[in-house]
Amino acid sequence: DQQVKQNSPSLSVQEGRISILNCDYTNSMFDYFLWYKKYPAEGPTFLISISSIKDKNEDGRFTVFLNKSAKHLSLHIVPSQPGDSAVYFCAASEGAQKLVFGQGTRLTINP
Amino acid sequence: GAGVSQSPSNKVTEKGKDVELRCDPISGHTALYWYRQSLGQGLEFLIYFQGNSAPDKSGLPSDRFSAERTGGSVSTLTIQRTQQEDSAVYLCASSLGRPRAGANVLTFGAGSRLTVL
Numbered sequence: 001d002q003q004v005k006q007n008s009p010s011l012s013v014q015e016g017r018i019s020i021l022n023c024d025y026t027n028s029m030f031d032y033f034l035w036y037k038k039y040p041a042e043g044p045t046f047l048i049s050i051s052s053i054k055d056k057n058e059d060g061r062f063t064v065f066l067n068k069s070a071k072h073l074s075l076h077i078v079p080s081q082p083g084d085s086a087v088y089f090c091a092a093s094e095g096a097q098k099l100v101f102g103q104g105t106r107l108t109i110n111p
Numbered sequence: 112g113a114g115v116s117q118s119p120s121n122k123v124t125e126k127g128k129d130v131e132l133r134c135d136p137i138s139g140h141t142a143l144y145w146y147r148q149s150l151g152q153g154l155e156f157l158i159y160f161q162g163n164s165a166p167d168k169s170g171l172p173s174d175r176f177s178a179e180r181t182g183g184s185v186s187t188l189t190i191q192r193t194q195q196e197d198s199a200v201y202l203c204a205s206s207l208g209r210p211r212a213g214a215n216v217l218t219f220g221a222g223s224r225l226t227v228l
Contacts, residue, residue: 036217046216
């Protein structure tokens with residue numbers, strides 16, 4: 001039962017343009033959502049989060065949007081830079097319960 | 112320590128052997144997770160420790176897998192009678208674990224890459 005889904009395994013974007021990564025979830029009890037970034041041979045690192053009481057959170061070039069009615073989460077990166085090339089995982093949790101991850105989307109930023 | 116430390120970073124073993132993977136979480140973090148990432152796959156939840164509560168073992172794929180956390184700190188993931196499908200990167204993470212903003216921000220280690228021949 002995949003509670004958190006990232007349906008696009010890969011995404012290619014030109015440098016300077018906007019990258020949009022999407023995530024869907026099925027558990028309506030999830031109340032905290034996060035995005036992680038992973039480079040090869042490293043552990044994932046925290047990028048940005050949002051609680052269910054908000055619909056948007058922004059941190060520099062990164063913005064996360066939450067649409068609770070659609071059970072949909074997205075990460076916008078603008079402008080995209082070559083260093084943003086990585087695998088991005090969305091994750092969700094209910095209270096202090098375990099964090100559930102999606103399958104990841106490999107983002108490639110082309111010069 | 113400053114970060115989550117995992118050892119060994121790489122382990123090659125023969126099918127049927129037992130392996131132990133170790134995780135040192137960030138000091139003061141009450142929650143500890145094990146995940147694994149098989150080639151081309153996402154992060155698969157294995158087990159979750161939260162303080163003194165009974166661990167959530169719902170992600171362990173078989174009874175060959177077990178984990179313990181001693182003294183609320185160091186954790187060991189043990190895989191008995193390893194199989195080739197156990198080959199993966201095993202990731203440990205820790206967090207503050209309290210239900211408040213930012214509590215579920217996990218800090219991951221670099222992982223232990225297990226190869227079963």
